[in-house]
Amino acid sequence: MLPILIAMLLVVLVAGLVLFYVAFPHRGQKPAQAEWLGEAMTKAVNRFETLDETDGDAAVRPRPDEPRTHA
Template identity: 55%
Template sequence: MMLFVLVVAGLVMTFVAFPHRGRRVPQASWLGEAMERVADRAPVLDPERDEAAAGRRH
C-alpha cells in the first residue's frame, strides 16, 4: 500500500512540475503526453465566475 501511495505522490508532483506549467516531462515523453491528455479533460474553475460569486457574497 505504501508503494502505491508513493507512486501516486510522484505522479502528482510530476504533473504539478511539468504539464500543469505547460512544459514537457524530460526523459519520459509518454508520461508527459498522458498527463497532458488528463489535464485537458480535467474540469477547471472559471476565475471570472468565481470573482463574480465572491463579489455577491460581500
C-alpha cells in the first residue's frame, strides 16, 4: 500500500510541475510567487534537445534516404 501511495504522490508532483511549466515559463512569463522555480525549469529545459513548433512532424516522418517499410 505504501509503494502505491508514494508512486501516486510522485505522479501528482510531476503533473503539477508540467502544468506549472506550461502555464508560465513555456509562454515566456515569470511566475509571481515562485520565480526561482520558473528559472530552474527554464534552465533544465534548455539543457535538453527539444522540438519546437517549426519542426512539425519532422521527428516522426521517415528520412528521404531511409527505405519505407510497410507492415
